[in-house]
Amino acid sequence: MPRRWVLLPIAVVLAAGSVAYWTWSGADVRWTVLATLGYLATIAGGLLAWGRRPDSRIGPLLLAWGAYGLVGGVGARWSPVLFLVWFCATPLYWILLAHTLLTYPDGRAHTAAERWFLRIAYATPLLWLAIATFDAPVLYRTVRPVVAAVLGLWLLALIVRRRLRMTPAQRRSATPVLWATAGPLGVFLYATALNLIGNATPIPKVLYDAYHWATPAVSFWVPAALVVGLYRSKLARADVASLLVRLRTASVDDLRAELAAVLRDPTLEIAAERPPGDARASTALGAGLLLLHHPSARDEDPELFDAAVAAAAVKLDNARLTERVRAQLAEVTASRERLVHAADEERGRIERDLHDGAQQQLIGVGMALESARMSVPEGSTTAQLLDEANDQLRASIAELRALARGLRPALLAERGLEVALQELRRRAPVPVSLTVEVPGRLDPAVETAAYFVVAESLQNASRHASGARVEVELRRAGSDLLISVRDDGPGGADQRNGSGLRGLADRVAAIGGRLTVASAPGEGTTVSARVPAPERAG
Amino acid sequence: MSDIRLVLADDSLIIRAGLARLLEAGGLHVVAEAGDVPELFRAVALEAPDVAIVDIRMPPTHTDEGIRAAGRLRREHPTTAVLVLSQYIETPYAMELLNGRHSHVGYLLKDRVLERVALIGAVRRVHAGEVVVDTALVDALLNTQAVPSALAPLSDREREVLALMAEGLTDRGIADRLNLSPKTVGTHIQHIFDRLGIADSPTDNRRVHAVLSYLQAL
DSSP states (O other): GGGGGGGGHHHHHHHHHHHHHHHHHHOOHHHHHHHHHHOOOOHHHHHHHHHOTTTTHHHHHHEEEEEEEHTTTTTTTHHHHHHHHHHHTTHHHHHHHHHHHTTTTTOOOOSSSHHHHHHHHHHHHHHHHHHHHHHOOOHHHHHHHHHHHHHHHHHHHHHHHHHTTTTTTHHHHHHHHHHHHHHHHHHHHHHHHHHHHHHHSSOOOOHHHHHHHHHHHHHHHHHHHHHHHHHHHHHHHHHHHHHHOOOHSOOOOHHHHHHHHHTTTTOOOOEEOOTTTTOOOEEEEEETEEEETTTTTTOOOHHHHHHHHHHHHHHHHHHHHHHHHHHHHHHHHHHHHHHHHHHHHHHHHHHHHHHIIIIHHHHHHHHEEEEEEEESOTTTTHHHHHHHHHHHHHHHHHHHHHHHHHHHHHHHHHHHHHHHHHHHHOSSSEEEEEEEOOOOOOHHHHHHHHHHHHHHHHHHHHHHHOOOEEEEEEEEETEEEEEEEEOOOOOOTTTTHHHHHHHHHHHHHHHHHHEEEOOOOOOOEEEEEEEEOOOOOO | OOOOOEEEOOSSSHHHHHHHHHHTTTTTEEEESSSSSEEEEHHHHHHSSSSEESSSOEEEEEEEESHHHHHHHHOTTSSEEEEEEESSSSSHHHHHTTTTTOOOOEEEEEEGGGGGOOOHHHHHHTTOOOOOEOHHHHHHHSSOOOOOOGGTSOOOOHHHHEEEEHHTOOHHHHHHHHHHHHHHHHHHHHHHHHHOOOOOOOOOHHHHHHHHHOOOOO
16 A cells, blocks of 8 residues: 555544544534545545556645635634634635646646636735624625635636647546536535625525535545546546457558547647648657647646557557567568579579580590591590590580480470470389379479479488488469478488488579478478469460 | 481581581492581472481570471471480380471481491381380380380280380391290290281381380380
């Protein structure tokens, strides 16, 4: 429990003293107890308000009002000085009440008019001091009601004006206070009227009694209205909680509408910057965005406002991070695709270079050797050397050919996937059954990936599963291409340990596909890939 | 000495020049050279050579122009035999070349130009109407462990003989290679024809049929 609640037992002690004093001085016991309980309720209400809204001055104002009610007038009988003090302080009861009701919910004056009202109101005890000093009962009787009436009407005007300037949200949570204001204001105006009329003509006692009993009722009325206000504010807090929940699924576009609903400010907007001349206040939402809202949107309930803004900022942050991650993923995917594409292009270029360059030149050299060989007599040492050179040259050319063939199978580009796979099957060192149910040509990247998946898997099978049979199957599933290479060998292949399989997985992933290897020991090895395979246009 | 007249088509001047020198030295007569397919057709139309030696990769795409040109040449100029040279020997190309043109065609690895004797032998054989397929292809296919079901009825020895037929060897050549008598080889070949269900027809065609079924089975 916060330390300020210590004030409550102190107030109870003071209340007991107050009741004792007034009873001793001959006041009506019932009225005194009722009024004192009213002030205690006010103090409790003030403590509640203070705890709920530490940033608002409403709590302290209510405490001051309740405290004044409890101790005001006590001891006046014993000391002329105290009597004078209490006499001058009489207006404080109304001034503190007016201050509370005018400035609810933040307890602060917003306009120059409100500030002037408060200054003048708080200065009235000086007027009372002047009246007491000059000891002029006439002045007291004429000036006091006039001052009270003027201040009362001014207060009424200020409250109406303040209300007109409120956002719908503020108006909504300030409504109980409007009712709260009506109570004391009515009593105040009634008292003023009694004073004005009573100066002129005698007034029935029952009218004074009504006023007499109405004043303590005000002390219950105002804190009760505040409790209702707090209750309403709690509802709004629940709105923020549900806002968080809703924002989890809502799109960023819905953010404005959701915030406007929670903060009850339909003029609210989310923008990158405040347009010049815009009268709205702005609050940073992060990500370079501003929340443009009614200038006093935050004053009504800063905690609620901050919570809603924080919820919105979290949503925006999440959206931004998601967007960034998505963009990075797209970038990585694109760059991987480019890498594989570039690598394939490069392989093709190297293959052509080997073919058109090195091999042609080697063949040219070989033909020169053959020409030389023809002019050399059969059986000579030179003939033997030339034959050896020719043999070595042809071995080199064969090696170059094998290398170039592995880099880029020309057959794949020229005759398509099925023909190239059939040739792979023919040359495979293990028996292969091949099923290709893929009509038409596919994207070159897809064909290349599929070709290398089968080629690499066949090579693995011949290396690790000699004697095994291999089933190769390619078929379409919707717009995807399914590739499966299954052998009945010993199994136990590990995708993580084979650089060949890993390279395949990368190649497949680069075109948006997925490669999986199932290879439990004793159950053979199945390499499967699923890749998006749009049919080649044209 | 026969006087076989040749046209060479290769986009490399060095290869053409070297090839021409080797072939001329071997007693063959190179009557024209071509750097691309249109030139080849002009030369063939003009010279009506006995044999055209065509590189598979030629302008403009440097892919399989030679194979396509060979097919067209055999259709349009049946008197000209075609020998295709290629960096790689692929079964589909061999089949395309042989399909429907069961004589006077050959498909050799490019580096056979360094084996003067083998090259000139191949030229003479396609000129004589035989089908010549590079031994490299047959070797590559023979190295596989797969025994296609179509060839299952054959014994190992018969399969061996069939492979050599596919290389384009004559009965005599096969007999020499396997150290058998030509008569034994003849018996094997007859068995092959029977077991592959190749009907009785002029021998040349039956041999090619056998080779084709061999290639297609693999």
